[in-house]
Amino acid sequence: MMDAPWLRAAKRLPVGGVERFRCCGSTKAAVIFNKPDAWEMYCHRCKSSPKERKQFVQMQRVQQEARVQPAPADVINIADARPSVQQSVYSFLATKGIMPDMVEDLQWSDTAQRLVFPVSSGLSLGRATTTWQNPKWIQYGGKSSFAYIAPKTQPVQGIVLTEDLLSAKKVAHASNHFGSGNLVCVALLGTRLDARLKLLIIEHNWPVLLMLDGDDAGYSGVKRIKRDLKAFPIRVGTFAVDGKDPKDLQMQEILEALTWMR
Ligand SMILES: [Zn+2]
Secondary structure: OOOOHHHHHHHHOOOOOEEEEOOOOOOOOEEEEEOOOEEEEEEOOOOOOOEEEOOOOOOOOOOOOOOEEOOOOOEEEHHHOOHHHHHHHHHHHHHOOOOHHHOOOOEEEOOOOEEEEEEEOOEEEEEEOOOOOOOOEEEEOOOOOOEEEOOOOOOOOEEEEEOOHHHHHHHHHHHHHHOOOOEEEEEOOOOOOOHHHHHHHHHHOOOEEEOOOOOHHHHHHHHHHHHHHOOOOOOEEEOOOOOOOHHHOOHHHHHHHHHHHO
């Protein structure tokens, strides 16, 4: 049997490839995908969404994408994404310890197949949703060396530093919904303290709670940041659970960690 036109077109794409496709009507209202385990189409006009699983999956290394690039043109709020996308996005986030109310500004890109988190004006971070996407995080609209989540109330009582954005989101959620709401939560997007961020801390004389991941990279990051701040009269605390990121922790554990600020 001859393949349907969309399937023939999808099979011509490289693994990881995405392309606009004319399913019905006069314009290319559909998107076709060549995923590692299946060929898929989704038509935004007629809502048709056929999928053909690959019989013999041969995992190919997908070419590495640029770490900094312009935002995809099709970024939408997650609330406007089709239900199947919302469902898979939220179950993916749940495996990372993140619940929908912790990421209310979440966006989605079909072409990139990434979660998109706005971090500041014009800047956002794209998180891969499959293990074959490389790198895991992409910066859209420019390079930023940290991502800041504003406190709910002023004056600011202190600052919490995490490695990744999802951990910062979870800590901010704990503080803003169940805690005092006056903490600045910042994802370092790594384990290093950016010079501008260091200056901000010193200027405000904020107590710093280091909540890096409970692994070797996290522990050496903590040591390095403590050394960076040693010359200043800044109160520095640490909290880590071995083998876990802050986003893996229970809400109660995070709230207990935050009591250090008092
Ligand atoms: Zn259609």
